[in-house]
Every structure is written in structure tokens, then in C-alpha cells.
Amino acid sequence: MTDHPVVARLWAALQEVEDPEIPVSLVDMGLILSVDYLAEVKTAKLRITYTAMGCPAMEMIQDDIRQRLLREAGVEQVDITVVWDPVWTSTRLSPLARRRMAAIGLGV
Amino acid sequence: MAIAMNSEALTLQRIKSGKLVEGLEHMSPTYLEGIKRILTVSADTELISAPAYFRAAQDAPSLNAFGSAISIVQDELAHAHIAYRLLEDLGVDKDWLIYQRPAGEWKYPYAFDMPLDSWHELVVANAFYDQAGYELLSDVYHSTTFGPWKRALAKVDKEETFHLRHGQQWIRRLAPDPAERAKLQRAADWMFMLTVEWFGLPDSEKRHTEQLDYGFKGRTNDQLRQAWMAKVVPFCEEVGLRVPAHREGDTYVIDVPFPATFDASEKYWRFEEGQIGWDQVLKRWKARGPMNAEFVASLQRGWNAAT
Numbered sequence: 001m002t003d004h005p006v007v008a009r010l011w012a013a014l015q016e017v018e019d020p021e022i023p024v025s026l027v028d029m030g031l032i033l034s035v036d037y038l039a040e041v042k043t044a045k046l047r048i049t050y051t052a053m054g055c056p057a058m059e060m061i062q063d064d065i066r067q068r069l070l071r072e073a074g075v076e077q078v079d080i081t082v083v084w085d086p087v088w089t090s091t092r093l094s095p096l097a098r099r100r101m102a103a104i105g106l107g108v
Numbered sequence: 109m110a111i112a113m114n115s116e117a118l119t120l121q122r123i124k125s126g127k128l129v130e131g132l133e134h135m136s137p138t139y140l141e142g143i144k145r146i147l148t149v150s151a152d153t154e155l156i157s158a159p160a161y162f163r164a165a166q167d168a169p170s171l172n173a174f175g176s177a178i179s180i181v182q183d184e185l186a187h188a189h190i191a192y193r194l195l196e197d198l199g200v201d202k203d204w205l206i207y208q209r210p211a212g213e214w215k216y217p218y219a220f221d222m223p224l225d226s227w228h229e230l231v232v233a234n235a236f237y238d239q240a241g242y243e244l245l246s247d248v249y250h251s252t253t254f255g256p257w258k259r260a261l262a263k264v265d266k267e268e269t270f271h272l273r274h275g276q277q278w279i280r281r282l283a284p285d286p287a288e289r290a291k292l293q294r295a296a297d298w299m300f301m302l303t304v305e306w307f308g309l310p311d312s313e314k315r316h317t318e319q320l321d322y323g324f325k326g327r328t329n330d331q332l333r334q335a336w337m338a339k340v341v342p343f344c345e346e347v348g349l350r351v352p353a354h355r356e357g358d359t360y361v362i363d364v365p366f367p368a369t370f371d372a373s374e375k376y377w378r379f380e381e382g383q384i385g386w387d388q389v390l391k392r393w394k395a396r397g398p399m400n401a402e403f404v405a406s407l408q409r410g411w412n413a414a415t
Contacts, residue, residue, distance in 0.1 A: 020270045021183075056179030057270065058172065060277060104262040 004037040006074055010044055011035055017068050020057040024100050026065070030092025033083060042076040044069045049088045058082075113137060123323055128255030132198065142318040143254050144198055145215075146325070148205070150248075151191030153216040153241065155206070157184045159403040160220050164230035176274055177230060183267045190260045197256070207411035211404035212396055219302040221397025222372065228282070232295040234275025236303045236340060242268040243336045244307075244325075251326025276343060283347040293349055298375040300340075300351045305367060307333040309386055334360055372397050 014032055015025045026032055029051070036045040046065065050058060066078045090108045093101070101108055112133065114122070119136040122129065129135055135143070158181045165177035196202040219237060224230050245268060249261040282288035308314070311330045319325050327335070337353050337360035344351045352363040365383035370376075370392065 020273060021267055023266055054175050054179075056176040056274075060270075060273060063277065104266070105260065106263065 004039060006037040006039070006044075006072070007035055009072060010037065010069060010075070013068050013072055014065065017064050020060050020064070022101060022106065023104065024093075024097040026061065028094040028097040028100075030088060030094065030097075031061070033086075037074075039074070042074055043079055044072075044075050044077070045079045045081075047081050047083050049083055049086070051088050053084065113140065119322075123253050128258065129253050130255045138318060139322050140198060142322055143257075143324055144195060144200060146248075146319060147191050147195050147198075147257070148200075149215045150245070151188050151195060151205070152214045153220065154184050154191060155188035155407060156214065156216045156220045156403055157181075157237070158188070159406045160224055160399070161230060161233070164224035164226060164233070167225075167227040167230070169227055173227070173278075180234070180271050180274060183271065187264050187267070190264065191257075194254075194256055194260070203411075207408050209404075211401045214396075214400070214404060217306045218393045218397055219299070219306055220403070221400045222298075222302065222375065223399050226291070226295075227278075228288070228291040229295045229299070231275045231278035231282070232292060232299050234271050235279055235343065236275075236296075236299050237306075238268055238271035238275060239339055240303050240306050240336055242272055243332050243339075247325050247327050247332060251323060253323035279343075279347050279349075283349065289348060292347075296344065296349045296351060298370075298377065300344075300353075301364065301366070301368070301377055302370070303336065303340075304333060304353075304362065305389065307336065313386055 011027065011032075014027050014035070017026050018024065019026060019029050019031075022029070026048075031048050031050065033047040033049060037043070038045060048061075048065070050061070055061075062080050065080060069075050069078045093108060098108055114134055114136050116136040116138060119129070119134065119139050122134055127134075129139065129143075132140065161177060161181050161184065165174055165181065168174035168177055192202050192205060195205065217240075224233055242265070245261055246265050249258060249265050252258050252261075279292060283292060308329045311328045314329060320328065341351055341353050341355065341360055353360050354363060355361075364377070364379045365381075367384055367386060367389045369378040369381050369384055369388070371378060
């Protein structure tokens, strides 16, 4: 359920998970498409994407998401589905992501 | 050189007042020579790691794993470009440095003269060598008085973290299997002390004091070596890899003769022969190791074909 009270907590937790190569959270990178919570099986259910199909950090990103969300009360399982539609483009970057990337010399 | 350089006194005064050195006009000739030396070591290390890692990436267990390793190679090329570009701004001939300099004159650590022959050796290199690179470059990032380098390293710092995490992630994945752990152990057996040695002469024997006097870096060789062991030794203990160092109070103590004789052809440390002098280590470094000529030739091949 996307409107379950735990969902807001999961989004806040994901704000703490940084992209492995850029000092910007996965949320601000626009990689998290949706977050649901299935209370009956204590499962966080995510749809995520990557900036490219050849993203070198796919497994690392999933590991980091699991590690962080499993620390949340009420979460015993994390199901991650990777989707390629919608295609990630730089328009998914938040204004904060753009500022941080500019600060370290990355043009977007 | 068209730009008038600074006097020794004015350069030191600028550094002591906390201002960054931004270009030739803020440098004394001694500062220039020092910053060129440390930048060349950094640039050469980043660049030579590309063919070294590429060789082992071809042993990747899957296409995704290959992609991750190639992305690391790409990062290293970009990091090298940053340092060579800064050298160019300081009046150094970049094309000569990269494409025409004889292999024996390159200034990277001896560890990269050794071939990485497998995926296991690559991921241990990511965990050991990239941790060393991270310690060295994050020290420069926090402490250097050379402004252009400091600013450029913000991006490099984060990417080096990805490389060493890549190594750690793969080691954690492989180590629970005894057969895989044995291969990782064989890699750690020769690579651990080669990385300990990477940080250079102990502080008591160091010759170039301008690295600290001028604030090119903040921590001494021995402090950096300790910082590296403080990360790597606990990690190895966690994943069940034996390494010859242990913690005593706040410091890490090396359990084998150091420095020691290294048999490059066997990837074997002759600890049984006891401790040797640093003069013998410097002799081995200066003579370069097995892959030096081949790796440099691979970087220079395109240029030589085109000119």
C-alpha cells in the first residue's frame, strides 16, 4: 500500500542511501520510482531504475537499499523490481542533486 | 616561462596565512618542483591502473561484473586526466609524459608492475590498492595547499570509494566458499605487504620533507600506512583472510620482516631471509617490475601508430 504510514518512513530512509559514485541520495537521483509496504508480510516493495542499462553499481545499489530498509521497524523483507520504463533521463534529478553535482564538477 | 614566480618567503607566507596556491604566480620554484613530483606520481598511478585492471577484468565471472570493472578502468583514466591536465597547466609537456616517456621513468608504485592474473586478484586489488589510493588522495583533498587539485579531488574521492567497495563486496560474496577463499588468500598473501610498502619510506628515512612543509599532503607516510591498515586489517579479519598485521593499542604492528625481499616471478615474499634495507627496496622499485614495459607500451601504442 503506497499510503501506509510506514511508506513515508521508508522514503525518508532512502534519502540516506547515496549513489555509490555521486554524493546524492538515490531519491534525489530519481532512481526510486515507487515504494509500497505490505504490512501482512512486513515487506518493503520498490520499483527502481538506473541511470543506464550498463550501470556498474546495480548490485551495490540494491545491497545498500536492502541494508538500510531492513533497519526500519516493521521491515523484514525488501522486494526490488528493476524497470526500464520510464527511461531515466537527467530530468529526474532533483534541484538538490543538480546543485551537488555542479559543486563537484559534474555537468548535467 | 611568461609568468613571474613567487619568492620562497612569499610562498611560505601565503601558505601559512591559509590561502591556497592557485597557479605559477603563487609558487616558488621549489614548490613547483615538489607539486610536479607528487602530481606525477598520482597521475601515473591512476593511468597505469587502467591496463592493470583491464587485464584482470577479462576474467570477470559475468557480463555485469565485467561492466563494473570496466567502469572502474574508465574512472581511473578520468582521474589520470585530471592530474596530467594540472601538470600541463604547470608547464609540463603532457604528451611527452604520457606517450613518449620511457617506461622506466614512470613514477607509480611497484605494486602495479605486478600482473593481476584473475578476478580474485582484481577484487583484492580493489580492496587493497584502491583503499591505499583513497587514503592518499583523501589526505591530499583535505590538506593540499594547491587549490586546483583540491577542487578536482571532490569527485575523485567519491569514485575511489566505489572502487574499494566493489572489491569488498566481491570478497564478501566469494569468501564464505572455502575454495574461493583460498584463491583470495593467495592474492592477499602477496598483495598485502606490497600495499604496506606502497606508502614508501618510513618517516625516519624520508628525504623529501617539502611534501609536508608545503602542505602538499597532511599526513606522513607512516600515518597513512597506519590509516590503511586500520581499514584493511579489520576487513580481512571479518571475511576470514589472514594478513600479517595486528592491532596493539592504537597502532597496527606488522608481524613479518619489513621491508623484505619480494620474488616477483613467484609472487612470493621471502620473509625467511629476514629484514632488508630500504636501499634494496628502492633498487627494486627503480628497476621496475614485470609488467612495466608492457603496460606503458599499451598506453603509448595508439600515439606511436598515429605519429
